[in-house]
Structure formats: structure tokens, C-alpha cells
Amino acid sequence: MSDVERLIPYPDRDSVLWWAALARHEFVQQRCDDCGTWRWPPRAMCSGCGSFTWTWQPAAGRGTVISCIRTHHAFLPGFEAPYFTVFVSIDEQADIVMPGTWHHADPPQVGLRVQVFFDDIDVREGAPVTLVGWQPADD
Amino acid sequence: MGVGYTDFMKNSGVSTLALALQAIHAACDDAGISFKQLDGVATHRVGDSVQGAVVLNALGMVDPKFYVDQFGGGSASHTVVGQAAMAVATGVADYVVCWRAINARSEYRMGGTGRPPPDVVEFQYQTPYGYATPPQQFASMASAYMAKYGATREDFGRVAIRQRDNASRNERAMMRTPITMDDYLSSRWIVEPLCLFDCCLETDAAIAVVVTSAERARDLKHTPVLVxxxxxxxxxxxxxxxxxxxxxxxxxxxxxxxxAMAGAGPEDIDVGCIYDAFTPLVLVQLEDYGFCAKGEAGAFVAEGTFPFNPHGGHLSAGYVHGINHIAEAVEQLRGNAGARQVAGAEVALSTGQSGYVAGSSSALILRKGEQS
Known part of the structure; x- marks a missing residue:
């Protein structure tokens, strides 16, 4: 990482527990208590059945790459270009697509099976911050 | 409709309020009305332009009958004009001016980091990842599109080359020097799979469009264009x-x-002004608006039978966030597009950003009307 401090997540009241779980290296997602639909990002209501009750449930942290990009132009501070960003459709529910950083020497490609990598980033002060990263699946 | 432009610039040196007022004044002149006849306003922005209320005050409008100041980018560009059309059709207002005014190069670059991000909760899942700017967002759809349909960089390149050639016939266009496939393929990466020529320009400009009833439009200066x-x-x-x-x-x-609303189909469209912040968006929309089947837009563009973005679009003429497509459609239907005129254009499709960022899109079908 460069010397310039990168932007860190700024959780809101819906997402603060999700980010806190990630910092403990737990890959949990909201799941509707009434109809079982998973949802991300965190929000108060199930768009499938309208229920306001849910449980934070562990997810397997596995999925399939549906898109990958390689940023060459340094748009944001704290990132050394070029770098990859991957978009992963998670196994629990294909319509949840989660962007993440990439953690393997080989470049990502669409269709690749992946598993989560807890990407602890350097922060100069405050609580530790973990992002969703992805790496090739080990099975 | 009346349309008014400022120049397309890299540094306007003036405020977005000044740009908006210049474009509105020019649009009223074009329509043949006084700005004092305006009784409604509609604009959209993403925290990057002057508030609608400030423009309204600067116009001296004390009792606006219609007021829309929508949060949104290119996705909303055609919504505001559609809403203005609803307002005049229902008699809520008589003359609604729609505009977009941006210093998108010199002040507020899209995804720029010198300012707080727009009021969008999803940014917390983007910026920490180094993923926040439009070229990255649209590279993600380009990657998926290439993987699913086998689209190639040459497919994207043909869009860029065609639109640059079109821009060479547009005196307003910022980039008028033709490019070749070699130029395209050898240009630098911005965000793989998108290179420099896949990306639109960043422009300081404003464009305004006056919307009134079909009946009133018949008595104005130009051939009316109907929504x-x-x-x-x-x-x-x-x-x-x-x-x-x-x-x-x-x-x-x-x-x-x-x-369905227009009573038309893709076969009726004489000219398309297709939202083109990035080249793959054009291909996906040619499919999703029914001009060809899914995955076939690359070959469809190579055929060269359908005229799109005769002005050069965001890629080569200038980036005014969608409203320049509406203005171009109006000029084409009036038949006063000069060297870039599409012969016999009577029905035009003009589209907004097709939904990857805001999730929504907007579009208009416009027809040539008759003067009384």
C-alpha cells in the first residue's frame, strides 16, 4: 500500500453489525426469518415477503466470479494500480453479488470458483477494518 | 421544444448557475419565447450542480407551477423531460424548462475524490475497495458481457470509431479527429477491459430544453418535436x-x-441517440431496445445499417449527462443537423444511462410534428 491513507468503510445503522462481523473474520449475512431469503447489503425489510425479522446467519463464503476488472488508472488514494476487483455471486443465493479485492498470483476470470479472504487493511487509528476479499476455492 | 447549448469546454471558468442560465436563455430564444413565459423547471444532479431553486430565483420565477430537482445522474436525464411533458399535457404548467449544467471536468469530476461522495449508502461497499468511479462500474458489465457473449475489444472499438467519425461532422464536438482500430487497440488501459477510447469525455457544459404543449409548439419558431x-x-x-x-x-x-406508449417498435426508429458513457453500454442497449438479439450488437454495429449518435455522443462530442442526446434528437427531427443530418429522420429514440449505477433508466421516443 502507498503512504496515502485509503478510504475506509463508513458503516450506517443498517450495516454496522455486518462490518463488525467481518472484522471478526465472520462471513455472516442477513436471512429473513419468515421466507428464508438472504439479503445484502443489510437492510430492515425483506423485499420478498415484507418481513422485518431476520437473523445474522453464517454463509459459506463461497461463490462464482461473474465479472472482474483491473483498474490501471489511479482514481483513488491509497491504491497502487493496477489492481483487480472481482464480483462474486454467492452460493447461498445467486442474485447476491459482492465486490471484493483479489488475493492470488493468477488473475481472476469469469466463472472461477472462489472463497472468501478476510482482507485486513491498514488503518492508522481506530478499530481494525476488514474488507471482503476473494481467492480461488480450495475444492 | 426549444433547445439551448453552451459551448462544450474543458474549463468553463464560470459557475454551474451561470451555465444553466446561458443554456436556458438560449433554449427560450430557440423556442421563440421570453424566459419570463417559463412557469416550470426540471433538473437532475448528483450533488454536482446548482440547486433548481437557485436557478428558479435567478430567472425571477416567483410562482413556479412545476418544480423537479431530482437526485440522479444519466439515468434520470430523460426522466425530467418526460415529467415536464406530463406537466404540460395535464395543464399543470405551460412552459417547463429542463436542463443539466455541469463543470464535469474543471470542478466536479464523476467519482472524483476531492469531495465527499454523493449521498448513496452503497458507496461504503465500493470506495474502500478502490472501486467507485464510472469506468470501473461499467468495466464490470463489460467483463460480464464479453464472457457471456464472446464480445471482443474490436466490437467496442467499432462504436468508438463510428462515433468519432460522426463527431467530425459536428461543429460542437470536442474531439473531431478520426481514429482507427489501431489507435483504439493501442490506447492505454483505464480499467480493463476498457481503454481510453471506450470512455466518454469530461465536459463543462449546460444544455436546456423547453417543453410545452403540442398545440403551443405549432405556433413557435421551429418544426415542433413531439414527445x-x-x-x-x-x-x-x-x-x-x-x-x-x-x-x-x-x-x-x-x-x-x-x-407501447409511442405505438412504435424498433423498426420505426430512424435515428438513435443511445446513452454512451462507455462503448459497451451502446451495444447492450441496441439489444435491450430490440434492434438486434442479445449478444449480436457487435455484428449489428459492424453492419452499419442503423444510424446512432450522429453528433458523436458523450464519447466524442461532449458529456452533458444525457440531455445532449435529447437535444440532438430534436435537431435531427427538425432536419437542421447540417452535415450530420440523418436523411428523412421522423422518429427518434433517445436514451438515458441504462441502469447499472442507479438501477433505473429513462428514455424518450420523439416524433417530427407539423407547424401551423
Whole structure:
């Protein structure tokens, strides 16, 4: 990482527990208590059945790459270009697509099976911050 | 309709309020009305332009009958004109001016980091990842589209080359020197799979469009252009769930009701002004608006039978966030587009950003009317 401090997540009241779980290296997602639909990002209501009750449930942290990009132009501070960003459709529910950083020497490609990598980033002060990263699946 | 432009610039040196007022004044001149006849306003912005209320005050409008100041980028560009058309059709207002005014190069670059991010909760899942700017967002759909349909960089390149050639006939265009496939393929990466020529320009400019009733329009200066269909909505973002396929845009669902409202189909469209912040967006929309089947837009563009973006679009003429497509459609239908005129253009499709960021899109079908 460069010397310039990168932007860190700024959780809101819906997402603060999700980010806190990630910092403990737990890959949990909201799941509707009434109809079982998973949802991300965190929000108060199930768009499938309208229920306001849910449980934070562990997810397997596995999925399939549906898109990958390689940023060459340094748009944001704290990132050394070029770098990859991957978009992963998670196994629990294909319509949840989660962007993440990439953690393997080989470049990502669409269709690749992946598993989560807890990407602890350097922060100069405050609580530790973990992002969703992805790496090739080990099975 | 009346349309008014400022120049397309890299540094306007003036405020977005000044740009908006210049474009509005020019649009009123073009329509043949006084700005004092305006009784409604409609604009959209993403925290990057002057508030509608400030423009309204600067116009001296004390009792506006219609007021829309929508949060949104290119997705909303055609919504505001559609809403203005609803306002005049229902008698809420008589003359509504719609505009977009941006210093998108010199002040507020899209995804620029010198300012707080717009008021969008999803940014917390983007900026920490180094993923926040439009070229990155649209590279993600380009990657998925290439993987699913075998589209190639040459398919994207043909869009860029065609639009640059069109821009060479547009005196307003910022980039008029033709490019070749070699130029395209050898240009630097911005965000793989998108290179420099896949990306639109960044422009300081404003464009305004005056909307009034068909009856009043018949008595104004130019051949009237009629709003035959207007639609908005239709999609999801990465963050709304229900969207695991990035290769189909919000336009796929929305275009059906747009065509139904206009009583037209893709075969009736003489010219397309297709939202082109990035080249792959043009391909996906040619499919989702029904000009060709899914995955076939690359070959369709190579055929060269359908005229799109005769002005050069965002890629080569200038980036005014969608409203320049409406203005170009108006000029084409009036038949005063000069060297870039599409012969016999009577029906035009003009489209907004097709939904990858905001999740929604918007579009208009415009027809040539008759003067009284």
C-alpha cells in the first residue's frame, strides 16, 4: 500500500453489525426469518415477503466470479494500480453479488470458483477494518 | 421544444448557475419565447450542480407551477423531460424548462475524490475497495458481457470509431479527429477491459430544453418535436439483489412500455441517440431496445445499417449527462443537423444511462410534428 491513507468503510445503522462481523473474520449475512431469503447489503425489510425479522446467519463464503476488472488508472488514494476487483455471486443465493479485492498470483476470470479472504487493511487509528476479499476455492 | 447549448469546454471558468442560465436563455430564444413565459423547471444532479431553486430565483420565477430537482445522474436525464411533458399535457404548467449544467471536468469530476461522495449508502461497499468511479462500474458489465457473449475489444472499438467519425461532422464536438482500430487497440488501459477510447469525455457544459404543449409548439419558431413516448424505471443495481446478470440493462424491461406508449417498435426508429458513457453500454442497449438479439450488437454495429449518435455522443462530442442526446434528437427531427443530418429522420429514440449505477433508466421516443 502507498503512504496515502485509503478510504475506509463508513458503516450506517443498517450495516454496522455486518462490518463488525467481518472484522471478526465472520462471513455472516442477513436471512429473513419468515421466507428464508438472504439479503445484502443489510437492510430492515425483506423485499420478498415484507418481513422485518431476520437473523445474522453464517454463509459459506463461497461463490462464482461473474465479472472482474483491473483498474490501471489511479482514481483513488491509497491504491497502487493496477489492481483487480472481482464480483462474486454467492452460493447461498445467486442474485447476491459482492465486490471484493483479489488475493492470488493468477488473475481472476469469469466463472472461477472462489472463497472468501478476510482482507485486513491498514488503518492508522481506530478499530481494525476488514474488507471482503476473494481467492480461488480450495475444492 | 426549444433547445439551448453552451459551448462544450474543458474549463468553463464560470459557475454551474451561470451555465444553466446561458443554456436556458438560449433554449427560450430557440423556442421563440421570453424566459419570463417559463412557469416550470426540471433538473437532475448528483450533488454536482446548482440547486433548481437557485436557478428558479435567478430567472425571477416567483410562482413556479412545476418544480423537479431530482437526485440522479444519466439515468434520470430523460426522466425530467418526460415529467415536464406530463406537466404540460395535464395543464399543470405551460412552459417547463429542463436542463443539466455541469463543470464535469474543471470542478466536479464523476467519482472524483476531492469531495465527499454523493449521498448513496452503497458507496461504503465500493470506495474502500478502490472501486467507485464510472469506468470501473461499467468495466464490470463489460467483463460480464464479453464472457457471456464472446464480445471482443474490436466490437467496442467499432462504436468508438463510428462515433468519432460522426463527431467530425459536428461543429460542437470536442474531439473531431478520426481514429482507427489501431489507435483504439493501442490506447492505454483505464480499467480493463476498457481503454481510453471506450470512455466518454469530461465536459463543462449546460444544455436546456423547453417543453410545452403540442398545440403551443405549432405556433413557435421551429418544426415542433413531439414527445411520443416517455418511460423510466426498470432495473436493479448490484446492491438491490435480484441482479446476477450484468449483461442485460434496465432498458430490457422498460423499453417494452416505452414502445407501447409511442405505438412504435424498433423498426420505426430512424435515428438513435443511445446513452454512451462507455462503448459497451451502446451495444447492450441496441439489444435491450430490440434492434438486434442479445449478444449480436457487435455484428449489428459492424453492419452499419442503423444510424446512432450522429453528433458523436458523450464519447466524442461532449458529456452533458444525457440531455445532449435529447437535444440532438430534436435537431435531427427538425432536419437542421447540417452535415450530420440523418436523411428523412421522423422518429427518434433517445436514451438515458441504462441502469447499472442507479438501477433505473429513462428514455424518450420523439416524433417530427407539423407547424401551423
Amino acid at each position: 411520443s413516448g416517455a418511460a423510466w424505471g426498470g432495473g436493479h443495481t448490484l446492491y438491490s439483489n435480484h441482479r446476477e446478470d450484468l449483461t442485460t440493462s434496465a432498458a430490457a424491461a422498460m423499453s417494452k412500455r416505452l414502445y
